[in-house]
Each structure stands twice: as C-alpha cells, then as structure tokens.
Amino acid sequence: MFPYFDMLNGPTYVTLVKDFWVRAEVYDVEAALDEEDKAMIRNPSLRGKTRQEMGLKSFRHTEIRSTVMGIPVTITEQVIAKACRVAPTGRFLWNITGKHPLMSSYTSVVLKGDSATKLVNIDNNHRMLLKFLT
C-alpha cells in the first residue's frame, strides 16, 4: 500500500478535474441495455439478437466516459488499479444491509461490541484508518 500513499503526495490539477467531472457519464450494464433498447426501437427486427448483430460494441466492463479539454477519455477499474499501484484483487462488498454478517463483525471489532461507542473511544488504529478514508 505504500506506493499508493506515495502517489497521493502530488499535484492536483483543479481545471482538468472539474472539466472532466462536468462531462462525466457512467457506461455500465444499465447504459448498455439502454443502448440495446434504442437500437431495438429503431429496428424492431433486432429484438433477441446479440450486441454484435445489432452493430454495437461488446460490453466488457463498467467505464467512466468524459472529455478533458476536448480530449475523449475512458477510465476503467484497471486504469484506477494501475494509478493506485495496487492489484485489482481482493474482496468487494457493496450495498450491504444491517443484517449482513459483516455488520456484527464491525460492531465487535471496531465498536468494541457496543453500537453506541463514540468516535473518540474507538481504537487509535481504527481512528487513523478512518482519517485516511475521509
């Protein structure tokens, strides 16, 4: 993880970041399906056919598409992994509910078994991790 923290100590180009952000669009499964729907609306005979047969590019992975100073750019998970200098492997959990087994682990490990534990009372290591994340 040290190369990642080394990377964080560097310049931020506000103009480029803002220019990228105002035009950013997410190309995910939903966007790909919308693309297929539009193709089917234009030509109903394409219903049930593959993306290639519809004349669309095959969907590989979620992308963020935008332009920076007029240059079209695409950001993927691989690009982020390379920029962070970390491998794109490991565990990933998203949208977990309160009933998830992880939540009980969180309460017992981080909050010392009491969900009402205040931030100042949690372990220093966990406070530092929280500081890094925020």
Add this chain to the structure above:
Amino acid sequence: MVSFNKINLPRYIMQHLCWAIKEGIRSKRKQIPCGRLLSEIFTQGKILEILRRNNLDSDNFLRTRTGKIINGKTLQNMKIIKKFSPNEKDLKESTAPTKLMKDFPSILQERNHELLSKLVADYAKESSIRMDTEAPAAAAKVPLQVRRKRTASDAGSEASGAQTKKSRKDKSEASTTDNTSAPIPKRKRGKGEAPPINSLERLAEAREERAKRMKAFKEKYETSDFVMTPKEAKKGTEAD
C-alpha cells in the same frame, strides 16, 4: 478490513466514482471525489503531455494544488500523541508530477496525436483560451470558461444524461427539418415501430424481460461480488 482480509480498493474507488457521478446528475451533489487520483490518471494517461504540446500546461492555468499531509500535528489534534516536534526531514507537500509508467493502460479513445492536438486547439478556441506559442504563460491569465455545473433540471447541459442529449438531438433534427422542409416524426420509446406499453400487464412483462436481461448480462460480463460465508464472518468476530 474488519475481517482482516485484503479488499479490492480499485473496485471500491470505481464504484464510489460511479455513484458520485450518478448522484451529481440525480441530485445537486457538488463534491468531486478522488481529485488527486484523477490528476494522476491524467498525468499517466498523457493528457498533460498533449496540453504541454499546446502550451496549456502552466500551473496557473491548470490551477495546481496540493492536499494536506497527515503528520504528527494531525495526531496531536486527534489527541493520540501529547506533543508534536517537527523535523526538517519530515515529508513535505510535493508539486512535482510523478514519473510516467511504461505499462499504463491507455485512457485515450483516439490515438492520433495530430487529431488530439487539433481537438485541444478547437476546445481552447471555443472556450476562448488564448493559444500563444510565444508566451505560454499568457494562457494562464485567461480563466477557463468551465460550463455551468450540471443540475437535475439542467436542460442545456451536456452532462445531464441521455434525456437531455435526446432532446438536444431532437432540436437539431427539428432545425435541419426546417431547412430541408421535410418533416421527420420524432422517435419516442414505446411509440412508432416498437409495440406500445399501454397496459399494466405489458409494463410488468417489459420490466420482467429487462430484469432477466440484466441478470444474464451481469452473469456474462461482470465478476460476482464477494459474499461473506458464515465461517468467515465468525473468523472476523473472533479476531477481536
């Protein structure tokens, strides 16, 4: 982290960026996350190199900033240590761009350098940025005319989603039809060639079909998300 297992950091960052973009379109969220990471991607992705060729790489123009460093002062403020004594050897904020990686995946959709330079020049012209080759710093004096921030109701913004694009397309279509005096009927989802969804049954059917396609799509193209087993959850609980 709670279960002391390695996490997929790039995927979390990607997911958070996607969420923030969608949230920015849906609501009035204005915060931009991962500014430093995006800047690093632009550096490694050779965007800066293209700007340098067009004399648009001055710090004033790019508005180069550095973030704060978490150091002993932070620990003192957090009451983790009592006294902080700074040293000359302490890490300092750096404005130097990182070295280019040889195996960095390309982020550019277009590889032709001449065309890219032309795109930047056109953009600078549109945004009234002065391209003075004799005095590169001159460009920095002219502020970049960043387009309006997008909002959910922003009909004129380019980044306000597919609906806006469609309406803009419709408008452009309408303007061309005025010139050619050959009216083209506007295409709408659920009308025209596609069978209209005019009943609740058909709506439910369409939703069901979409859900099936979504599931098949995810199975085909996306790796499955990690699901914690009870054994691993117990391991995490016992780790305390």
